[in-house]
Amino acid sequence: MFKSFDRYLLKEIASPFTMGLLVYTFTLLINTIFLLSRTLIEKEASTLTIIKILVYLLPDFLSFTIPMATLMGVLAGLSRMSTDSEIVAFRTMGVNNSRIFRPVLVFSIITWLFSSWLIMYMAPEANYRLSKLMVRINLKRTVSNIKPGDFYKRFNSYTLYFKDVDSRTNEWLDVFLYSKKKGDSDSIILAKRGKFVQGKNIKEGYISLRDVTVHSYKKKDPEESYGVDFYSYLKEDIRDFIKFKQTRRSKQLIFPKLLEKMEEEPGKIDLQIEFHRKFSLPITCIALGLLALSLGISTKKGGKISGFTISLGIIFTYYTGTIVMENMVRDRIVSPFWGMWGAVILLFIVGIILYYYTAREKTIDWKKIYDFLNRVKSKLIRFYLRDRKILFIVKVKRWGFRFIKLIDLYVVKKIVFSFFLIFSSLLLVFYIIDVVELIDDVFQNDVAFSILFKYIYYNTPEILSFIIPVSILTAVLLTFSLMSKNNEIAAVKVSGISLYRLSLPAVVIGLLLSLAFLLIQENVTPGANKKAREILNTIHKREVRTERKNTKNWVLGNNRDIYFYNFMEHSTKRIHNFNIVYMDEQFNINKRISARFARWSGEKELILEKGFEREFENNHPKSFESFTRRKMHIEEGRDIFTQRVAFSQYMNIKELREYINYLKKSKSETARYEAKLYYKYAFPFSSLIMVIIAIPFSFLMGSRGALFGIGMAVGISMVFWFFFAIFSALGAASILTPFISAFAPLFIFTAFSIYLFINIKT
Numbered sequence: 001m002f003k004s005f006d007r008y009l010l011k012e013i014a015s016p017f018t019m020g021l022l023v024y025t026f027t028l029l030i031n032t033i034f035l036l037s038r039t040l041i042e043k044e045a046s047t048l049t050i051i052k053i054l055v056y057l058l059p060d061f062l063s064f065t066i067p068m069a070t071l072m073g074v075l076a077g078l079s080r081m082s083t084d085s086e087i088v089a090f091r092t093m094g095v096n097n098s099r100i101f102r103p104v105l106v107f108s109i110i111t112w113l114f115s116s117w118l119i120m121y122m123a124p125e126a127n128y129r130l131s132k133l134m135v136r137i138n139l140k141r142t143v144s145n146i147k148p149g150d151f152y153k154r155f156n157s158y159t160l161y162f163k164d165v166d167s168r169t170n171e172w173l174d175v176f177l178y179s180k181k182k183g184d185s186d187s188i189i190l191a192k193r194g195k196f197v198q199g200k201n202i203k204e205g206y207i208s209l210r211d212v213t214v215h216s217y218k219k220k221d222p223e224e225s226y227g228v229d230f231y232s233y234l235k236e237d238i239r240d241f242i243k244f245k246q247t248r249r250s251k252q253l254i255f256p257k258l259l260e261k262m263e264e265e266p267g268k269i270d271l272q273i274e275f276h277r278k279f280s281l282p283i284t285c286i287a288l289g290l291l292a293l294s295l296g297i298s299t300k301k302g303g304k305i306s307g308f309t310i311s312l313g314i315i316f317t318y319y320t321g322t323i324v325m326e327n328m329v330r331d332r333i334v335s336p337f338w339g340m341w342g343a344v345i346l347l348f349i350v351g352i353i354l355y356y357y358t359a360r361e362k363t364i365d366w367k368k369i370y371d372f373l374n375r376v377k378s379k380l381i382r383f384y385l386r387d388r389k390i391l392f393i394v395k396v397k398r399w400g401f402r403f404i405k406l407i408d409l410y411v412v413k414k415i416v417f418s419f420f421l422i423f424s425s426l427l428l429v430f431y432i433i434d435v436v437e438l439i440d441d442v443f444q445n446d447v448a449f450s451i452l453f454k455y456i457y458y459n460t461p462e463i464l465s466f467i468i469p470v471s472i473l474t475a476v477l478l479t480f481s482l483m484s485k486n487n488e489i490a491a492v493k494v495s496g497i498s499l500y501r502l503s504l505p506a507v508v509i510g511l512l513l514s515l516a517f518l519l520i521q522e523n524v525t526p527g528a529n530k531k532a533r534e535i536l537n538t539i540h541k542r543e544v545r546t547e548r549k550n551t552k553n554w555v556l557g558n559n560r561d562i563y564f565y566n567f568m569e570h571s572t573k574r575i576h577n578f579n580i581v582y583m584d585e586q587f588n589i590n591k592r593i594s595a596r597f598a599r600w601s602g603e604k605e606l607i608l609e610k611g612f613e614r615e616f617e618n619n620h621p622k623s624f625e626s627f628t629r630r631k632m633h634i635e636e637g638r639d640i641f642t643q644r645v646a647f648s649q650y651m652n653i654k655e656l657r658e659y660i661n662y663l664k665k666s667k668s669e670t671a672r673y674e675a676k677l678y679y680k681y682a683f684p685f686s687s688l689i690m691v692i693i694a695i696p697f698s699f700l701m702g703s704r705g706a707l708f709g710i711g712m713a714v715g716i717s718m719v720f721w722f723f724f725a726i727f728s729a730l731g732a733a734s735i736l737t738p739f740i741s742a743f744a745p746l747f748i749f750t751a752f753s754i755y756l757f758i759n760i761k762t
Contacts, residue, residue: 005095009103012081017073017107024065024429029057049133056130059122064436066115067281068315071288074104078296087297101293101355108289115282120255128252146196147669148172151554151564155238157181159554159564160207162194163587171195174587175209176562177236186594187216190587191234207236213619215589222594222612223624230619250274269336273329276340287347288314294354318343319432323439327449407497411479411505418475419509426467431456441539451535458532461525462649464517465683472513473690473716476506480698489699499757503695510691518684522652530650552641560584563634563641565598574599578608591615593632603639606632648676656680671738675731678742686724689746693720696756720749 078100081087090100146152152160157180162172177189192211212234218225250270253261255278262271291314321343329339434456442452480503483489492502555563559582566577578598582591595611612626634640648656656677663670693716723745731741 005099006103006106009077009100010107012077013073013104013107014077015073016076016080017069017111020069020072020076021062021065024068025058025061029061052133053130056126056133059118059126063115063118063123063281066111066118067284067288070108070111070285071292071314074107074289074292075296078104078293082297100297104289104293105286108286111289112282112285115285116278119282120278124248124252124254124258128248131252149556150669151552151556153554155207158207158236158238161554161556161562166193176583176587177207177209178564179236184220185216185218186222187214188581188589189214189234189236190589192587196238205238207238209234209236213588222614223626226614226621226624228620269330272336273326273340276336280340280344284318284344284347287344287351288318290351290355291347294351294358297358315428315432318347319436321346323435326439327442407492407502408505411502412509414479414483415472415475415506415509418478419471422474422478423467423471426471427460427463430463430467434459438536438539445539447539451538455532455535455539458528458535461520461528462532464520465525468513468517469686469690469720472510472687473694476510476691476694477698479506480695484699499699506691506695507688510688513687514685517687521680521684526650526652526655533650555636555640557636557640572599578606578611588619589616595630600638601631604634604637606634608632648673648680653677653680671731674738675728675741678731678738679728682742682746683724685746686720689749690716690720692753693749696753699757720745723748 078087087100090096146160146162148162148164150161159178161176163174165171166173172194173192175189175191175194177191177194179187179189181187189209190213191209194207194209196205197208198205209231210233212231214229214231214234216227216229248257250258250261251274253274258271258275258278262268262275265271322340325334325339325342328334329336334342435452438452438455441447442449480489483492489499489502493499553565553567557563562579562581562583564579564581565575568575575598576596578595580591580593581589584590591613593608593611593613595608597609599607601607608627608630610628611630612624614624615622651659656673660670660673660677663673697716727736727741727744730736731738736744
C-alpha cells in the first residue's frame, strides 16, 4: 500500500515528468505540424486522416521520449525538494534517503513497462501503418497537384494538359491527352471535360472524359492510317502510375515477427540490433531513474530548472554514447549485446555507485561547482564591461537622464539566463533527434560518421528558426511568472513602475532577436541549407539537387501552340520526334507538324528532318504534305524549352524576388514562391511576437511556478506554429494572398495579446 509520503513523492515527480514529455514530444512534432497543415489545406486528406497520422506518430515518439522524461521527472522533482530543504526535513523525521527509493523505483518500473509495450508492439505497427498511409496521401497529392496550364507526365504512357477547372464540379475543362499506350500508334485525345478517378487498387485509376475527339495514326504510315473518332464518353485506364514496394523494415516488426525474421536470417545485424534495442531502450527508464534519484537529492541549488539542465546533459551524453556503440556493432568491433547494452550498463553502474553514497546520506557538493562557474562568469563580465561601463555612464550623464534603470538590467539578466538555458536544452534535443533519425542511413550507405556531424553543423541555422522563438517565449514566461511567485511584481507596482514599463526590456530583447535572426536568414541560412542538403543527399545516396536547369519537352506557346518531343541527345543536341499541334479557340486541332528529327540553327530557327504537315477542318484531315527537310521559325525562341528550377530555402529575399520575376517572364506558376517570399519577411519577427504573447500570459499565470510556465509555453507554441503552418499552406495554395498568409498569424496573436494586456491591472 502507498502511504501519503509515497503519493507526495510521486506527485512531485509526475509534474516535471509530464512537462518533460510535452517539451520533448512537441520538439519532435514541430516539423510534422507543417507537413500536416499542407496535407490538410491541399485537400489531400480528411481531418480523420490527419488524426490518424498523429496517432501513428506518437508511439514511436513516446518510446523515445519517455526515458528522457523519466530522468527529468525524477531529477527535477527531487532537485526542487532538495533546494527547498524538504529532503533535510524528511531526515529529521526519520525518513532516510533509501526510503525515497521505493516510489522512484515504482515510477521507473511503470514507465519501463509502458515504454516496453510501445517499442515492442505499438510503435512498429504504427510506423508501418504510417508509411502505408503516407504513400496513399502522396499519391492523392500527386493527382490533385495537377494544375491547369501544366503538362503532367507522371501517368504511365500519357501526357495530360487541361486549360481550366470547373469550380462547381472540379472537372477539368478543355482536356488534351497524348497517349503512347500503343507503341506503334500515336494518339491525341481531346475532350471538353474530364477528371481522374481513383481505383480500388492504390496503383490504378482511370481518366473519365466527356465530348471526346480522338486523333490517331500508325507511325509507319501517317498519311493513310489517320483516323478521327468521336465519343460522348471515354474511359482511359491508368495502371501502375505509381511504383512502390511496401515491405516492413526491422523497426516496423513487432516482437514476435522480429523473432521469426531472426530465425529466417540469423546473421543479419540490423535484426539483432533491433532485438536488443527493444529491451535496452525501455529499461533505460529504471537506470535513469536510479541515477536521477542520487543527483536530485544531492542538488542544493537551482530547483527544477537545475534538474532540467542536468537531465539534458545526461540525455545527450547517453544517446551519443549509444549511437557510437551502435556504430561499433555495425563495424563488427563489438557484439550486438555489448553495443546496445553498454551505455545502459554504464548508467546502472554509475547510478548504483551514486545511490550507495546517497543511501549513506553523503551528497555531492554542487555548491562548489556553482560558485566556481559564477566566479568565472563575473570575471568575464567585469573584464568586458570595464571600459564600456564608464563610457556608458558618461553618455547617460551627458543626456541628463537615466533611461535604463536597475530594474531593466535585473529583468534582462533573468530573461537572458533563462533564454540561454532553454535555448541550449532545445538545441541539444534537436541534435539528438538529427543523429537518431540519420544514424541508420549513415551505416546502411557506408558513409563516414564525421559526415553526420558536418550535417548537424550546417543544419544548425535551420534549427535556430524553430528554437529561438520557443526559447524566448519560455524565458519571458518563466521570468515574469517567477517574479510574480516571489512577490517581486507586487513590489514593482508599489514602487510606482507599471507593468508596461517593466515589460519594455523583454520587448527590446524580442526585437533584437528578430533582427538578429533576419540577418542570419539573409546571410547565413541559404548557404548553410544548401550545404546541409548536399550532405544529406550524400548520407541518403541521392542526387544533389540544390538548383537545376530543366529541359522541358512539353511547352505551350503564346498562340495556343503545343510543342513536344521525346528526348534530346546531349552530345549532338539532336531532338527526336518533334511535334507542333496548333489549336483554335474552341480547342480543336487546326494543324499538326511532326518530324522524326530536329535541331536548332540559331536562337529562333529550327531545322526539321523527315516529317509531315497535316491540316484540319472541323476536326477532320484536310491536307497532308511530307518533307525531307524544312526550316521553321519559332517565335518564342529556344529558351522556351528550358527553365531554371530553384528552391526557396536556398535563397534570401533578394534572390527569391529575382527568381519570381524570372518565373513570371517564363509564364510559370509563382504563387508558392510568393508565399515563401512574404514568409521570409514575416517569420523572423516571430520572436518579437512570442514576447508580446508571453507578457500578458505570464502576468495572468500569477504564482503557479516554473513548470506551469513551461507547459504554457509548449501549448502557446503549438497553437502559434499550427496557425503559421495553416496560413502558409493557404498562401501556397493561392487561397489567401501571400501577404495575408504570412502576416495574418502575427497580427492575430499580437491583437489578442494586446487585448489581454489592456485588461490586466498594471
